Amino acid sequence: MHMRKSDLFLISLVFACILVAVTFVDAHWRVLNAGSHLDGMAQMVRQLELTDLSLFTEARYTRHLSQADYHTAFQDHPLAIEHFPSGSLIHPPQLLQGTDEVIFPETALPD
């Protein structure tokens, strides 16, 4: 007895959907298990008072995104085309865009 093509398809579809569900279960499980790893990192961040991920280490304004100057070399304008490739992967920090919240308008630094 030949299997119908539609049955083959529907079975593989269901199988693929189960695999997708498995990714959710796997993700959930790994997130639960990552607790100690995350805690370790969080503790290091707390002790060393770190503020940024060390994903992009080519330049100082890519290394410490949240600590960047208003005016950095190669980056005179927040949206300027930059020299560093990873700059194309990250959005200029809100601090530089002028869209960040003005905490106290009178003392805001002129750009």
Add this chain to the structure above:
Amino acid sequence: MKSFFLKQRYLIDFTLSSLLRRSGKNIGLLLVYTLIVFMLASVMLFTHALRNEAGHVLAESPEIILQRMIAGRHDLIPGGYLEKIGQVRGVMEKHGRLWGYFFDPAIKANYTLMVPRDRSLGEGEIVVGAGIARTRGVGIGDILSFRSADSRTFSFRVMDILQSDSELVSSDLILLSEAQFRDFFGIPEGFYTDLVLRVRNPKELRTIAEKLTLKLPDTRPILRDEIMRTYDSIFSWRQGIVFILMAGAILAFVIFAWDKASGLSAEERKEIGILKAIGWETADVIRMKFWEGFIISISAFLLGYLLAYLHVFYASAGLFESVLKGWAVLYPEFQPIPYIDGLQVATLFFFTVFPYTVATIIPIWRAAITDPDTVMR
């Protein structure tokens, strides 16, 4: 209801037969489409996971960092500012922080030098991040030599290496004592890179920041919330940009789907004529053709997503490494923690299955209204 499902199964039977008949072409199509979904899904899963991880980890950052600005540039801040701040209600703790960058010409990498407050290091002692240890090939007890700002050579003994599972935040760090830091960079006593304030109640942050800007008009406070929101939107922004770029690929694919559906060969047209003549209704032909597009796009979607999951969470997103790394020499080795949610998958679905399906509506309809008596002519 039952007959509805029976009918769909028959239509799928036919569609699969007709897809398999042109299997070379259709498998090629499926592969290309899967590749596009794979790229999109990888970017999506990766950035979302990083965003969540950053959110969890950076929640422990200092609540307020106070930086001095001179002529629009970040400058050293005098320790006297700590007194100037004086007593602000809600501030538990305040102190100066010392950190800076050092460009190592030996491997052309930028390090972050930092004075830790949780451990005391002696003369000539440093602790390095796992990324530096790997790139320079050093272990505990080895010596690293750097030239200082005033051209003296400093030799440091590596006392410890920061644990490698925290590379995401520490791969390029060098920790050293305050005295050495000042000596190495030539920073006079009484000056700091910036000030850190610990605040007990997060609700008071804003008031405190407001008071600080009043008292010290040449400084800017950076709030932890801002840092976290910055990271939150950095990743969704970039994800968005990638999606817009990839939209070009999807659009090309949609045009291709449109073209494929509308440029039916004479043979396919005749086939539809036959189907209609032997009793298939226009709506049946439309449904059958719908299945054709849906089978390809849902298969590409599921395959692409599953491959992307393996790529990002089991292969450390290896394909992105060179992109993220840019010109940097140091790159953290890390396995992203798989934070995924239904919204991502639903969005991905809309970006892939939906356009393909919609693009084929009109061509499908055009094909389906073929006169049933064409086969008689």
Add this chain to the structure above:
Amino acid sequence: MLFSPSIMALVLVSATVSLLILMAAAFALQVTLRWDIHSGSERQLQLERRTYLISTIVAYSFTAELVALLLFIYNAEQMSSQFVGAMCATGVLNINEFGWPTLYLKMAVFFAGAVWLMLNYADNRAYDYPLIKIKYGLLLLIAPLVVAELLVQVSYFSALDPDIITSCCGSLFTPEGEGVAAEVSGVEPATALYALAGSGVSILITGGWFLVRGRGAVAFAALNSIGFFVALIAIVSMIALYVYEHPHHHCPFCILKGGHEFIGYYLYIPLFLSTAFGLGAGVIAPFAKYPSLQQIIKADSRRYVTAALMLMLCFYLVAGFAVGTSSLTMMEVWW
């Protein structure tokens, strides 16, 4: 702000659906103007074939809109972390004046689309297409709704400013506040419970009456729609409290969160579907006067009423489950 993938997906869906529906409306207009069922001409044949395109387009669009409605709420829920003061979807919808209208329009499009498809399904099985002018006229009315939804949604997303301090559910859904949301929250839980029970019973009675006697579909639809609003009010003023186990948390969106086992989806999905089926049964019922439709509508509306009743029952069961398993006891407080 428009660069988030989910927002782009939502705009993409709305824009595509608007385009498709406008196209369908244009075709519908042509069909209505030149329709002549008794003609054997080629033009009439072409018009008949157009009806397939229109049905296909509306069916696709409607399915996409249905999923987009879920995605919209889910997305609002997710974005709450990017806005100061927003803790859930309520806060995100409150960011500007277009948030809530977008949601309402999406819901309106959902119901309009559902009803249209049911009308179309009935009409397509009558050999003389008696409702062709009515249903295409209706489609011309739905089209502006879809376009409005697109425009309002785009205004909403483009005006999203991540640093505006927005009021969240905590301050909006409190009895002390102002506006509809506050009024709804201010409804006494006991009143809400009685109203919910009353509307449930009345829906059951009219539905049962219809299934037995085949009459009163319009009344059923009306009561079902009222029941829809009563249920929404009850969710805000009473059911949510039990889900959160907190006597003052009235948010209708936080129940969608994982922390509450996604119970919101089990409440809203049956409720919306039930109302859609109820409305459909009510709308098609008056057309049973056409001889060619009589049998079809009789069968269809029975099916729709049954579906609506079953789904409404699901809603009541889930709601009862939420209240029953909650550790919140409000006996002494309310009654």
Add this chain to the structure above:
Amino acid sequence: MQTIKLEQVKKIFHQGRPNEFCAIHGIDLTIEPHYTTVLKGPSGSGKTTLLSMIGCLSRPTSGRITIGGDMLSGLPERFMTEIRRKTFGFIFKQFNLIKGLTVLENVMLPAYPLAPNHAALKQHALQLLDQFGLVSKATLNVEFLSGGEAQRTAICRAMINDPEILIADEPTANLDTKLSREFMALIQQLVDQGTTVILTSHDPEVYESPVIDRVVEMRDGLLESL
């Protein structure tokens, strides 16, 4: 069984355009059940056009076609399809089997939209293939069939929905004399089972065959004799 009645049936192609062309000029015809009728005439006489209108494949520009008293001519295409697949089975000039599918799949194809039980449908198809001596070829793709086998597959396909009326458009045009005779023998089988058959042909093997009860001659879109 039902009588088919045509009254003043006209068919105009490309109506309202410069290439307007009247294929059928107003025909009255009654086809009784259980009769085997041939529409005979030279090519261009309109016999195929008339056959496609009788078989609900197209509808007349004006005039009435009724089957068992029910009006066909005014029906929208959607409902004509319904009647067509329940009432008629078709055999075309070029067999028109769908390539890439097996013989069995081709035979089952007309029943797909009716969504019967799959096992029962397959059983029925195999039974038909058995009756026409094709059961050994069931899993073969149709490209590999000979002309006679393809013709018999086409007959099986036409019969899968148990139609009351079999319509065949020049069925022997691509067959040699021997195969044409075999074909007419198979038609005889179906007639014996009670099927009404309507054919078009200008092949004497067909219209002179003893199976035929009645020959309707056509020329230039009109009937020549009854």
